[in-house]
Amino acid sequence: MIHAILFVIMIIGGTALLSWPLGRYMHWAMDPGAGRGKGNRLTATFQAIGGAATAPTQDWKRYVVSLLGFNVVMFVICFAILALQPYLPLNPDGRQALEGSLIYNTTSSFVANTNLQHYSGEVAMSYLSQLAALMWLQFVSAAVGLAALAALARGLAGRTLGNFFVDVQRATFLVLLPLALVVALLLLLTGVPMTFEGSAVATTLEGVQQTIARGPVAAFVAIKQLGTNGGGFFGPNSTHPLENPSFWSNVLQTMSIIIIPMGCVWMFGGIIGRMKHAAVLFTVMLVLMGARITGAVGFESAPTHAFANLPITQDVGNLEGKELRFGTAAGPVWAVVTTSTSNGSVNAMHDSLNPLTGLMPMIGMWLNEDFGGVGVGMINMFLYIVVGVFIAGMMIGRTPEYLGWRVEAKEVKFAMMGLLSHGFFILVGTAIFAATPWGAATLNNIGPHGFSEILYEFSSAAANNGSGFEGLGDNTVAWNIATGTVMLLARFIPIILPLAIVGSLSVKRRATESSGTLSVEDGTFAGMLTVTVVIVGALTFFPAATLGPIAEHVMFMK
Amino acid sequence: METLLSSVRIALATMLVCVGGYTGVVWAVGTAVTPQMAQGSLITTADGRVIGSRQLAQAFTQPQYFWPRPSAVDYNAAAAGGSNKSPTSTDLTDRASKTAAAFGATPQNPLPAELAAASGAGLDPHITERAARYQAARVASARSLPVEAVNALIDRSAFSPGGILTPDRLVNVLEINLALDKTALR
Numbered sequence: 079m080i081h082a083i084l085f086v087i088m089i090i091g092g093t094a095l096l097s098w099p100l101g102r103y104m105h106w107a108m109d110p111g112a113g114r115g116k117g118n119r120l121t122a123t124f125q126a127i128g129g130a131a132t133a134p135t136q137d138w139k140r141y142v143v144s145l146l147g148f149n150v151v152m153f154v155i156c157f158a159i160l161a162l163q164p165y166l167p168l169n170p171d172g173r174q175a176l177e178g179s180l181i182y183n184t185t186s187s188f189v190a191n192t193n194l195q196h197y198s199g200e201v202a203m204s205y206l207s208q209l210a211a212l213m214w215l216q217f218v219s220a221a222v223g224l225a226a227l228a229a230l231a232r233g234l235a236g237r238t239l240g241n242f243f244v245d246v247q248r249a250t251f252l253v254l255l256p257l258a259l260v261v262a263l264l265l266l267l268t269g270v271p272m273t274f275e276g277s278a279v280a281t282t283l284e285g286v287q288q289t290i291a292r293g294p295v296a297a298f299v300a301i302k303q304l305g306t307n308g309g310g311f312f313g314p315n316s317t318h319p320l321e322n323p324s325f326w327s328n329v330l331q332t333m334s335i336i337i338i339p340m341g342c343v344w345m346f347g348g349i350i351g352r353m354k355h356a357a358v359l360f361t362v363m364l365v366l367m368g369a370r371i372t373g374a375v376g377f378e379s380a381p382t383h384a385f386a387n388l389p390i391t392q393d394v395g396n397l398e399g400k401e402l403r404f405g406t407a408a409g410p411v412w413a414v415v416t417t418s419t420s421n422g423s424v425n426a427m428h429d430s431l432n433p434l435t436g437l438m439p440m441i442g443m444w445l446n447e448d449f450g451g452v453g454v455g456m457i458n459m460f461l462y463i464v465v466g467v468f469i470a471g472m473m474i475g476r477t478p479e480y481l482g483w484r485v486e487a488k489e490v491k492f493a494m495m496g497l498l499s500h501g502f503f504i505l506v507g508t509a510i511f512a513a514t515p516w517g518a519a520t521l522n523n524i525g526p527h528g529f530s531e532i533l534y535e536f537s538s539a540a541a542n543n544g545s546g547f548e549g550l551g552d553n554t555v556a557w558n559i560a561t562g563t564v565m566l567l568a569r570f571i572p573i574i575l576p577l578a579i580v581g582s583l584s585v586k587r588r589a590t591e592s593s594g595t596l597s598v599e600d601g602t603f604a605g606m607l608t609v610t611v612v613i614v615g616a617l618t619f620f621p622a623a624t625l626g627p628i629a630e631h632v633m634f635m636k
Numbered sequence: 637m638e639t640l641l642s643s644v645r646i647a648l649a650t651m652l653v654c655v656g657g658y659t660g661v662v663w664a665v666g667t668a669v670t671p672q673m674a675q676g677s678l679i680t681t682a683d684g685r686v687i688g689s690r691q692l693a694q695a696f697t698q699p700q701y702f703w704p705r706p707s708a709v710d711y712n713a714a715a716a717g718g719s720n721k722s723p724t725s726t727d728l729t730d731r732a733s734k735t736a737a738a739f740g741a742t743p744q745n746p747l748p749a750e751l752a753a754a755s756g757a758g759l760d761p762h763i764t765e766r767a768a769r770y771q772a773a774r775v776a777s778a779r780s781l782p783v784e785a786v787n788a789l790i791d792r793s794a795f796s797p798g799g800i801l802t803p804d805r806l807v808n809v810l811e812i813n814l815a816l817d818k819t820a821l822r
Contacts, residue, residue, distance in 0.1 A: 081803055088801070127649045131642035147639040151647050201715050210655050217654040218647070243642050250650050255658060262662045269673040269691060272666035277714060278678055280686040282694040283701065283813055289714040290689050292676040297662040301654075314716050317756025319691040320676060325798035382753060384721075384728035389741040390752045397753035398728065399718045402705075402762045405802040427756045429720035527722040549720030634724040 082375050082407035089411060090371070093333045093340060094364065100337060101344020107252035108228040108245065109349050124247040132243040138581035141229050142574050144242035145222060149189055149570075152215060157185045159211040169204035170276030171291075176202060179558035186562040188215035190569035191223060191451055193302070193309030193422055193544035194535075194561060196553040200291035200312045205274060212309060213298050217258070220305030220338075221249035223453030226573045227342055230457055231349035233580035234481055236588055249453075253338070254305060261334050262300035268327035271320055272296040295321055303334035306451040308422030308544040316412075316425040317401055328404040328425060332412050339419045339449035342456045350481060354599040359459060362604050363448035366611065367418045370438040374410035377435040383634050396435075399427025410435055417442030420451030422544025429522065429531065429547035433635060436547070437627035440534060443541035444619045445611055446500065451542055454569075457576050463598075464493040464579065466610035470596055470603075480598065482591055483583040492582070496575040500540055501618035503564045507536035508622065516556035522549025526633065530626035539564040679810070688810055689713070692759045696813065700778035702771050704809045705751060706735050707758035716757040739770070762806040765794040779820060789815060 110118055125132040136144060159166065160181045164174055176184070180196055187194045188211070199208065225245035233239050266272060271292045278290040291312065298311045299321055308315075316322035316331055343363065347356020379395040386392070400409045409426030416423055417439035428439060442448075447458040463480060468490045471478030478485040511517025511532050521528035531547040538545055539561040546552065552561070589595075597603060666674035677690040688694045693704040695711045704711075708719035721728045732752040741747035748767045768790045776783040793812045794805040 081801055085801055128642045128646050129638075131638040144639050144642075148643040148646065151640070151643040155647060155651075198715060198717070209659055210651065213659075214651055214655050218650050221650075243646060247646060247650070250654065255654060259658060259661065262658075263665055266662070266666045266670050266674065269670070269677060271676045272663050272674045273676065274663070275675065278676060278686055278689075280678070280688045280694070282688055283810070283817070284694075284696060284698060286695055288688060288692075288694050288711065290676055290678070290686075290692060291714045291716075294659060294663060296666060296674075297659045300662075312716055312757070314718060314757035317718065318716055319693075319757065319759050319761055320689070323673075323677075323691050325802060329798075381749065382723045382728070382732075384723055384725055385732050385749060385752055388729065388733050388752070389736050389743045389746045390732060391746045391749050394749050396723050397750050398721065398723055399754070399756045401755050401757070401760050402750060402764060402804070402806055403760075403797045405798055405804075425756070427718040427720055430718060430723060432723055522720050523722045523725055527724065547720065548718070630722070630724060 085407045097340030101341035104345040105348030124244045128243040135238040138577045141239050141242050153189050156211040166206050168206035173204040179555045183558035183562040186565050190565040191219040192542040192565045193307045198313030216301045216305050216307040220452040221246045224249035227453035231346050235350045258301040262296045265296045269323035270296040303331050306419045306421045315423050335421045338452050339455050346456050358604050366448040370414045374414045374435050374438040378410040399430030413439045420542045429549045433627045433630040443537040443543050445615045446541045461493045461496045466607045470606050482588045489579045492575045492579045496572045503540040504536045508533045520551040526629040533626050540568040693761045701813045706754045708754045709758040718756045719754045765805040768807045
C-alpha cells in the first residue's frame with residue numbers, strides 16, 4: 079500500500095507542481111497582453127499565415143462561427159484522407175479502405191477531441207492516416223479547446239474575445255508543439271518505436287511466425303496524451319508494450335494526461351487576473367479527482383473474483399487486463415486520471431476492472447470538469463460555477479454575481495442546458511441501445527456488466543473521452559452513427575453555450591465587488607461549488623449507476 | 637468565405653509543421669539516438685533472422701521454457717488486445733481453471749494470480765520473479781539441469797521496473813528463455 083501512496087503522490091503532486099509554471103507560460107502564450115513584446119510580434123506572424131480573417135477582434139458570434147468553420151475544414155480533410163487511404167502513400171502494410179460509417183465515426187471522434195476508436199490502429203490504419211489525419215487532429219482539436227477557454231476568460235475579464243484564428247495557432251505552435259516534442263523525445267528513450275518500416279515478421283523460439291506491427295509511434299503517443307485525445311496508435315492503447323514500454327514511460331504518459339488540463343486553470347486565473355480564485359478552483363478539482371483515485375486504488379486491490387475457487391493465489395489485486403511493468407496502482411490511477419480529463423487512453427482494460435473500480439472512471443466522465451479536457455474542462459467548470467453562484471445567491475437572497483457580472487435567468491438557462499444535455503445524451507442513448515439489438519447484440523459480458531458496457535460507451539462519447547469497456551462490439555453502423563453524432567453535439571454545445579453566456583454578460587454593466595459580494599476565493603465558495611457538482615451529478619446519474627456497476631458489485635463482490 | 641479561406645490556410649500550416657516537421661524531427665532523433673528501440677526492439681540471431689521483440693511476449697508451450705502470462709489474442713502482435721471480461725465473469729473462471737491445470741497448480745501449490753490473468757494487450761513480456769520460480773522445477777527437469785542453476789538464472793534476470801516504487805521484481809520471459817538456450821549450448 080505504501081508503494082501505491084508514494085506512486086499517487088509522485089504522479090499527482092509532481093504534475094500539480096509542474097502545472098503552475100506551465101500555466102503561467104500558457105497565459106503568456108495565449109494572451110500576451112498589449113504592448114510590443116515578443117508575444118505580439120508573433121501575432122503578426124500568425125496573421126500572415128492565416129490571412130484576412132485573422133485581423134479583426136471578434137464578438138462571441140463571430141468567434142463561434144470561425145471556430146465551427148475551422149472544424150468543418152478539419153472534418154473534411156480527415157474524412158478525405160481516411161476515405162482515400164488505399165490510394166495514398168505511407169501504407170507499407172497495404173491497409174484497405176474503411177467502411178463508411180466507421181470513417182464518419184472516426185472523423186467525428188478526432189475532430190471532437192474524443193478519440194473513441196471503433197477500429198484497431200495496427201489493423202486498419204496506414205501510417206499516413208495515423209499521422210496526417212488522426213495525429214494532426216490531435217494537435218488542432220486540442221488547440222480549439224484552448225482557444226475557446228482563452229476567449230471565455232477574456233470575456234469574463236471584460237475584454238473583447240480576441241480572434242479565433244490567431245488563438246488556435248498560438249495554442250498549436252506555442253503550447254502543444256513544444257510540449258509534444260519534449261515528451262516524444264523522452265518516450266524514444268524509454269523504448270517507444272519511431273519507424274516508417276512496415277511490420278516485422280519474427281520466427282519465435284518455438285518456431286511460430288509472429289507478425290510485429292510497429293510504426294511512427296513516439297510522435298503519435300506524445301500528443302495523444304498531452305492533448306486529452308487518447309486515441310492509441312495500437313488497438314489496446316497504452317497497455318501495448320510498444321506504446322508504453324516501461325514503468326517510466328507510464329509515469330511520463332500519466333503526467334502528460336493531466337498537465338495541460340491543470341495548467342488551464344492557472345491560465346484562466348491569469349487571464350481574468352484572479353490567481354486566488356484559480357487556486358480555489360484547482361483545489362476543488364483536485365479533491366474531486368483525489369476522491370476517485372482513492373476509491374479506484376482501494377477497490378482494485380480486491381483479487382479477481384472469477385479466480386476465487388481455483389488453485390490460484392488471492393493475495394494480489396485484480397490483474398486481468400493489466401500490465402506488470404507499471405506496478406499495481408498504475409492501472410486504477412490512470413483509469414481515473416484519463417477520465418477526469420477527457421483523455422480516454424488506457425493502460426489497463428477498463429472492462430476488466432472490478433465493478434466499483436469501473437464506476438470511478440464513469441463518474442469522472444459524468445462530472446467532466448475536474449480537470450476536464452484541454453480548455454473545455456475549465457469551460458465545463460464555468461457552467462457549474464454559474465449554477466453554483468445562482469443557487470448560493472438564491473439561498474441567501476442576494477443578486478447572484480460572478481466576477482462582478484450579474485448572473486440572471488438567461489445565463490442560468492444556458493448553463494443548465496449545457497449541463498443537462500450531457501445527461502440527456504448519456505441516459506437516452508443508453509436506454510435506447512439497452513432496449514434494442516443495436517446495443518444488446520454487441521455485448522461481451524452478460525447481466526449488469528453488459529449494461530455497464532453500453533452506459534460506459536455513451537458516457538465516453540458524451541464526455542468526449544474516448545475510453546471504453548472495449549469488449550463491446552462497437553464497430554456497427556448503429557454504434558458508429560449514434561456515438562459519432564453524440565460526440566459532435568457534446569463537443570460543440572458546451573463550447574457555444576458558455577461563449578453565449580459571456581456574450582450575454584458582457585453587455586451588462588459590471589459591478590465593483592464589495593464586502594457584500596459573495597467571495598469566490600474562500601472555503602464557502604469551494605464548498606458550494608463542490609456540492610453543486612456532486613448534486614447535479616448524483617441526481618442525473620445515480621439510477622443508471624445502480625443498474626450497472628453497483629448491481630454487479632452487490633451480486634458478486636459480497 | 638474569409639473564414640473558410642483562413643481555415644484552410646491554417647490547416648495547411650499546422651499540417652506542415654505538426655505532421656511534417658514534428659514527425660520528421662522525432663523520427664530523425666529516434667533513428668540517430670535510439671535506432672534499435674525505434675525499430676521495435678527486435679532481437680535477431682547472428683545470421684539476421686528476427687526471433688521476436690524484447691518488449692513483446694511470444695507464445696511458449698514447451699516445458700523447457702518459461703511460459704508468459706495468458707494472452708486473449710494468442711500473442712498476436714499484429715492485432716493485440718485483452719479479454720475484456722468482467723472479473724466476475726464465468727468465462728474468466730473457465731479460462732483460468734484451464735491455465736491453472738496446464739501449470740499443474742494444486743490447492744497446496746496455487747498458481748500466482750498474475751500467471752492466470754491475461755494482460756491488457758495480450759503481449760506483456762514479463763512475469764514476476766515468483767511466477768518464474770513457480771516454473772523453475774518444470775524447466776529444470778525438462779532440461780536435466782539442477783533447479784539451483786535455473787534459480788540462479790532467475791536471480792540474474794530479475795529486475796525492479798520502478799526502483800523503490802515497485803515492490804515486485806520482474807523477469808523478461810523471452811530474454812530468460814534465450815539465456816536458457818545459451819546455457820544449454822555451453
